[in-house]
Amino acid sequence: MMIEYVLVLSAYLLSIGIYGLITSRNMVRALMCLELILNAVNINFVTFSDLFDSRQLKGDVFSIFVIAIAAAEAAIGLAIVSSIHRNRKSTRINQSNLLNK
Amino acid sequence: MDLPGPIHDFLLVFLGLGLIVGGLGVVLLTNPIFSAFSLGLVLVCTSLFHIPSNSHFVAAAQLLIYVGAINVLLVFAVMFINGSEYYKDFHLFWTVGEGVTSLVCTSIFVSLITTILDTSWYGILWTTRSNQIIEQDLINNGQQIGIHLSTDFFLPFELISIILLVSLIGAIAMARQY
Numbered sequence: 001m002m003i004e005y006v007l008v009l010s011a012y013l014l015s016i017g018i019y020g021l022i023t024s025r026n027m028v029r030a031l032m033c034l035e036l037i038l039n040a041v042n043i044n045f046v047t048f049s050d051l052f053d054s055r056q057l058k059g060d061v062f063s064i065f066v067i068a069i070a071a072a073e074a075a076i077g078l079a080i081v082s083s084i085h086r087n088r089k090s091t092r093i094n095q096s097n098l099l100n101k
Numbered sequence: 102m103d104l105p106g107p108i109h110d111f112l113l114v115f116l117g118l119g120l121i122v123g124g125l126g127v128v129l130l131t132n133p134i135f136s137a138f139s140l141g142l143v144l145v146c147t148s149l150f151h152i153p154s155n156s157h158f159v160a161a162a163q164l165l166i167y168v169g170a171i172n173v174l175l176v177f178a179v180m181f182i183n184g185s186e187y188y189k190d191f192h193l194f195w196t197v198g199e200g201v202t203s204l205v206c207t208s209i210f211v212s213l214i215t216t217i218l219d220t221s222w223y224g225i226l227w228t229t230r231s232n233q234i235i236e237q238d239l240i241n242n243g244q245q246i247g248i249h250l251s252t253d254f255f256l257p258f259e260l261i262s263i264i265l266l267v268s269l270i271g272a273i274a275m276a277r278q279y
């Protein structure tokens with residue numbers, strides 16, 4: 001009963017993260033929704049690693065890697081957002097056409 | 102972790118409610134600072150979710166890195182970027198694109214739920230448990246992760262460290278004032 005509950009919660013986080021990533025007009029909110037998707041992946045990794053691989057725990061190692069990649073991605077993304085904001089005075093996604101001219 | 106049954110179930114339901122409310126808050130709240138704080142609620146609930154599945158090291162790492170670093174960085178970015186422009190595009194009615202996206206995401210969610218409920222997880226569990234060794238090892242979770250990181254995941258670990266170094270230098274070089 002435990003595993004279905006956790007997997008349904010993880011699917012909920014994944015789908016609401018995809019929804020927010022597509023519909024958000026603000027770049028920082030899109031980064032937050034990306035963190036939601038990575039969290040859903042982490043929950044799945046840890047749950048399956050505890051249930052099916054409880055001697056080796058390789059899913060935990062992969063979730064550590066996912067956390068490190070998420071930290072790098074947040075740093076790079078926020079640097080890009082602050083640089084765009086300095087040039088354009090706006091962080092709307094549909095108004096950022098810096099590569100256009 | 103072995104908790105008595107009603108406390109365990111109550112904890113799981115409470116954390117699930119926190120996840121659902123926080124996930125809705127990240128997407129639906131109009132002010133980005135509130136959605137950053139509700140993202141913090143989601144991250145704390147996820148970290149506490151890892152404790153009943155015996156992964157204490159991952160729970161501690163999640164709490165330190167996600168809540169302590171990434172969420173604080175997001176809150177600082179929201180405070181640093183001027184907040185006056187967020188209220189202008191607030192509208193109550195859904196556009197067509199948002200309706201289509203919510204329909205697609207709901208269908209993804211429903212199909213995932215039917216797949217999860219159709220799969221017999223305990224059959225898979227019995228077939229994998231039968232060819233594992235029964236003996237109980239004495240090393241704990243963090244020691245096992247450390248052994249994996251220093252033996253057979255050694256090359257990805259070094260690659261992750263190089264990626265972190267390069268991305269932090271790149272972030273500083275991009276956000277610098279010229």
